[in-house]
Amino acid sequence: MSDTIVIRGATVVDATTTGTRADVAVRDGRVVEVGDSLSPAGARVLDAEGCIVAPGLVDIQVHFREPGREDSETIETGSRAAALGGFTAVVCMPNTNPPLDDAAVVQAVIGRGREVGLCDVRVAGCITKGRAGKELAPLGELYDLGVRIFTDDGDCVADAAIMRRAFEYATALPGAVIAQHAEDPSLVRGGHMHEGDWSARLGIPGRPAEAEIVIVARDLALARRTGGRYHVLHLSTAGAADLVRCAKVEGLRVTAECTPQHLALTDASCAGYDPVFKMNPPLRGETDRDGVRAALLDGTIDAIATDHAPHAPETKAVPFEEAPPGMLGVETAFAVSHDELVTSGELTMQGLLARLSWQPAAIAGLEACHGRPVAAGEPANLVVIDPDATWTVDAMSVASRSRNTPWAGRTLRGRVRHTLLQGNPTVIDQEACR
Numbered sequence: 001m002s003d004t005i006v007i008r009g010a011t012v013v014d015a016t017t018t019g020t021r022a023d024v025a026v027r028d029g030r031v032v033e034v035g036d037s038l039s040p041a042g043a044r045v046l047d048a049e050g051c052i053v054a055p056g057l058v059d060i061q062v063h064f065r066e067p068g069r070e071d072s073e074t075i076e077t078g079s080r081a082a083a084l085g086g087f088t089a090v091v092c093m094p095n096t097n098p099p100l101d102d103a104a105v106v107q108a109v110i111g112r113g114r115e116v117g118l119c120d121v122r123v124a125g126c127i128t129k130g131r132a133g134k135e136l137a138p139l140g141e142l143y144d145l146g147v148r149i150f151t152d153d154g155d156c157v158a159d160a161a162i163m164r165r166a167f168e169y170a171t172a173l174p175g176a177v178i179a180q181h182a183e184d185p186s187l188v189r190g191g192h193m194h195e196g197d198w199s200a201r202l203g204i205p206g207r208p209a210e211a212e213i214v215i216v217a218r219d220l221a222l223a224r225r226t227g228g229r230y231h232v233l234h235l236s237t238a239g240a241a242d243l244v245r246c247a248k249v250e251g252l253r254v255t256a257e258c259t260p261q262h263l264a265l266t267d268a269s270c271a272g273y274d275p276v277f278k279m280n281p282p283l284r285g286e287t288d289r290d291g292v293r294a295a296l297l298d299g300t301i302d303a304i305a306t307d308h309a310p311h312a313p314e315t316k317a318v319p320f321e322e323a324p325p326g327m328l329g330v331e332t333a334f335a336v337s338h339d340e341l342v343t344s345g346e347l348t349m350q351g352l353l354a355r356l357s358w359q360p361a362a363i364a365g366l367e368a369c370h371g372r373p374v375a376a377g378e379p380a381n382l383v384v385i386d387p388d389a390t391w392t393v394d395a396m397s398v399a400s401r402s403r404n405t406p407w408a409g410r411t412l413r414g415r416v417r418h419t420l421l422q423g424n425p426t427v428i429d430q431e432a433c434r
């Protein structure tokens, strides 16, 4: 029996309410009471005056680099960064070394996540063995370990026949989804940024929007043929958003996510040749950026996911064309999205939390324990956010083991104050508890 914690004075925002002021009492991993002026004997009080209390955030695309690149991030540092960002669950992508195509490696990552205990660490499994794109990984075996998202992320599954087989196989596994890093390798080979006016001006070989569009079009055709469930990772183009919009109208089982950086930044950020702005798929031009924003607002894109991609400082301290792609994301995702969409008046707080909590939870099959309403009896995976707090991102003080944040020096509005995982505080007053 653990002590009772009372979150005092916050406004509840979840899938069922857009703003009820209430205290929230938590004990033994669950919310036990939501009401006025709760003061159970001996309770520990977390002040939340002026804040929002909501279900914990869920990031369905992170790279915690363990096993293989623990110099860039570990499950421990990544989990701590995620908790500071308000996340109670993450899904780790399988492009580790060795990759997550095997039961033993998947079990090791899940076990390490539990041991660290700062975030509910789930994993995506590979679609193909060794992420080599040739032969299906043992999807059923990984599914039995709790894996629901299958992807070769980092790389696109380029072979249409393999993709068709993956869809066919996954249709027999309830809740399983085939997720694609949609960039046709033959169109992006040798490219380092979005192909457009800026790439031409900077003399950097490009990665065209069509690389994403042709893969999403092909995969939607295969999803239609097989009845399979499809998820587009880090969707970045207006063209692919249009395809997903039509597919949803048609009734195909398709979902999509976008990153905060694709909502907020364009390829103009690459003008200084700073490798921190390099990622795959690349930051696009304004038309694509606006198309992605519109798709997120109209429900075509279901979720915001960070693609948190740490790289040790020395690996990014090289010329743009030699640097690995990827940016940090979990510590800033809420504030950046909040600033871009809520402060600007385009989205409500509830709308933003839908895209950062319960909708991604549903895609990843986590809806029984994350993104739940803040109500008695529900699992106490919660975040307390001060929507008015402003803060300036300091790359040197992030909890991640890496420093490659594109937001360094940016002043953002909206900050995570407390995070609770299964009733235990992981973050109190912006400090990690472990």
Ligand SMILES: [Zn+2]
Pocket: 153, 154, 155, 181, 233, 234, 280, 281
């Ligand atoms: Zn990717």
